[in-house]
Amino acid sequence: MASAQINPVVGDIAGNSRMVLECVAAASKAGADVLLLPEMALTGYPVEDLALRPAFARASIDAVSTIAKESASIDAAMLIVLGYLDQNPKPQNAVALIHGGVIHGKYVKRHLPNYGVFDEFRNYEPGDGTFIARFAGVDIGVAICEDIWQESGVVPELAARKPGLVLVPNASPYERFKDDRRLALVEKRARQFAAPLVYVNQVGGQDDLVFDGDSIVVDAKGNVCARAAQFESTLFVTDIEAVTETSSPDVVIDGAAKVQSAKAVPILAPRLSDEEEIWSALVLGLRDYVVKNGFRSVALGLSGGIDSALVATIAVDALGKGAVFGVSLPSKYSSQHSLDDARTLAGNLGIDYRVIEIEPVVQSFLAATTLTGIAEENVQARVRGSLLMGLSNQEGHLILATGNKSELAVGYSTLYGDAVGGFAPIKDIFKVDVWRLAKWRNAQARGAGAIEPIPVNSIEKEPSAELRPGQKDSDSLPDYRLLDQLLDIYVEKNGDAAEIIKAGFDQSLVDRVIAMVDKAEYKRRQYPPGTKVSAIAFGKDRRLPMTSRWKER
């Protein structure tokens, strides 16, 4: 039994088809008789409204036929379970069961998630019933992703049919702590089915989502037989002990039971720590956005602060130091330590580094028209943004925005200033976690005997936007340790004001922060995408009106 934890590209049906056939070849070579691929492996996931384009669905259906034919010449004996986009006549999230050059059956996803980042009810028509195919004498049930998260519907109905093995293709985006919930779910479902269960998830970044793989194989008692690495493409083979002829199947592909001696060495990839997991998510999310969109390099402003230092380090881990271009853009309010810290960071990372003084440009703006106070502060940020975009246009780099979730929540950023960029790697990371990840990454380097990338001073100094003399973030914001706890309840747990106050926060602080968050919705709408790692990220997860007079209190 081979599980293909692969990284398809959305819309790249030709490329994904090649990837599928490579998996067939690898699985065949490893002696596997069944190959399970992720949900919609052929089209990538999520395809969003591409599902509604008939030409796209036709291309997907045609590619399944082509793969059926071509796979037979690689291994005509193998059962291939392939996720794709079907159309019947409405679009469907389906899997095809391919064997000997023929499509023997298909199963259509029944439970369509339409919450959080998911819009499946918008994009697909649900299937009905359950599906069991007999192969090598084993009655194999199929369920797709959300199908096994729901207590009613597929799970009890399929269990009642007594499958001998259950295959579950997934495209389940990463979020913190979800791996534990997935494992518990898979164990529980296997026990309900009283059958081994193979859970295969894709890996890779797709706009603001990242998929972590973490595929799991459990036996009929729910014991873990294999668990794949997080955030890595891998094809792994597991020996499955399955009882034959347990059900009355919808289709018999191959009725003869096979006895194979166990020969696969089960993989049990070591689990990542919480920090390493998040780091891997951010690295893969950025790498795939860059690579899948055809960029070769990224550029970003290095302020000497912790946010840009962290983003630069993520970028180097994602793309290599040769693909990261740091730019220092000092104004007259920039402190010497900021310049020093930026230069030190670039030196530690070994990346390209240049300095562009923005003062003459800022002065030319102030000469052109009268701008004072916040308007003047914002000019500095916008001059930096325009200079970075100029470098992007001139040299082809993707610009990275370096804002964190705390700033994004309260609107502590300049639209078209520090908010410019094609991707914002840490937009879902609270400031306290920015510090935590920076310390963790330095400790990793220290442990490996390498240079610690992030200057200690960038971690330890008080945060400042340095847009006016002596400015500190704490002039306009609560202490980040306090702010982030409050935001965690309001944004990530969707808690209301009463709950936050109950958690011990001062009423006036709650009112102030909530008002800031609500008012900044318009800024977030124009912010670049970035990798979701939390339960509720800004973006598709949290769809609030910009025009709203609701005040929670």
Next chain:
Amino acid sequence: MASAQINPVVGDIAGNSRMVLECVAAASKAGADVLLLPEMALTGYPVEDLALRPAFARASIDAVSTIAKESASIDAAMLIVLGYLDQNPKPQNAVALIHGGVIHGKYVKRHLPNYGVFDEFRNYEPGDGTFIARFAGVDIGVAICEDIWQESGVVPELAARKPGLVLVPNASPYERFKDDRRLALVEKRARQFAAPLVYVNQVGGQDDLVFDGDSIVVDAKGNVCARAAQFESTLFVTDIEAVTETSSPDVVIDGAAKVQSAKAVPILAPRLSDEEEIWSALVLGLRDYVVKNGFRSVALGLSGGIDSALVATIAVDALGKGAVFGVSLPSKYSSQHSLDDARTLAGNLGIDYRVIEIEPVVQSFLAATTLTGIAEENVQARVRGSLLMGLSNQEGHLILATGNKSELAVGYSTLYGDAVGGFAPIKDIFKVDVWRLAKWRNAQARGAGAIEPIPVNSIEKEPSAELRPGQKDSDSLPDYRLLDQLLDIYVEKNGDAAEIIKAGFDQSLVDRVIAMVDKAEYKRRQYPPGTKVSAIAFGKDRRLPMTSRWKER
């Protein structure tokens, strides 16, 4: 029977409650015994994920109780049918039937639209069954918006119960030609119900949607008895002839039949022409975004071209000339006619007008770093954007982006340059329609003996971004007349390449334009909101991945 075609503000439960009570008073004064308000009139619509915030739903439910009490002291005899957000325990899109200070029943929307701009399956739990209440002896059925658009479910089930009158509260966003479809639907449903039908829709702008009112009353044969003005708040009274005791109601509020002599003068508002309808949508959409978000003025760059001229004219119609600030931002590539046309426009409109030369600022950028070609062109656009945002910060104006749908489709704009702004009034208007609307608006002025606002030269000259010497849009884009026809099929009709070619377009042109549209998705994601007027606008209507290798051909 009073119908309240009102303009509530999303989230403003206190303000909307006052508006509802004012409608009760006005309906009472006019002698009406029933008042129908729009779908979710109490919360505004759409509330998006506010529906998922328990405190918001609680506030909505509490406000219904308060309105029940307070309305009784205005008119205890009236039946008030009020749309609100319920929670049971999941959020529901509901209407309450209020009479004599008491809530006598509620109906929950069953058919939840989850396509186009709608996410109701995400935000609400559907109701079940149908609902009929007897009032003044008449068995009144209730259906909410989408309920009557679906052939199955509520329509046949309610028809089978033989209601004597059907009330349909709506929040149905404007789009071109939808008024005709609505009318035909309402006529058809009344005939199916064999009962008079009152269809009430809200008016007003909400982010990128605008609601056009256009409320309709038909008799049991589907004949129109009353039709309210488009895009205007109005409370109108209609005499309804309804048969009593036709059904077996779920609740009896008042069993005694009433005989009233006809006294209401039926309103039949004149229908707007296609141009006037779109114009009204753009004016109201902009006005409400500005006003509901607490802005008092708008500013925009006046290039002398047709797009900014049209946006400025819409802004004056929406907000008055005193609230519109025009800024000319000439570079060395700006032609004299551009400056003249911008000045003439501002003079025609009577708006504040200033000129800021951008050349020194552009030069300071070019001195700071090497930027050539497109990078240099974009600097000009970004200097303009930064200057406008500076004025916004300094003087408090909302900045208007002036891009049209054709440009937005093919990515013919500079991110953080001409794309800056809080609102983009004509983002859903193709270039050919920009010209058409400009001519129409001038003709309107001419007809009224007023100054034609838009300089003829701005309408007639060849479009140019003027970012390099002698540049014309046609250097990089197909002729707009051709381009817009192609985009109409690809974007607004979701047609595929084969259909476009079948419509007579050259294969290579189709490939080129489709590639431009697909590639520009990332730019559109960061573009400001603007009023939807077409079947498929960019934004919530068309959710496509940025990262995608799908190529339609």
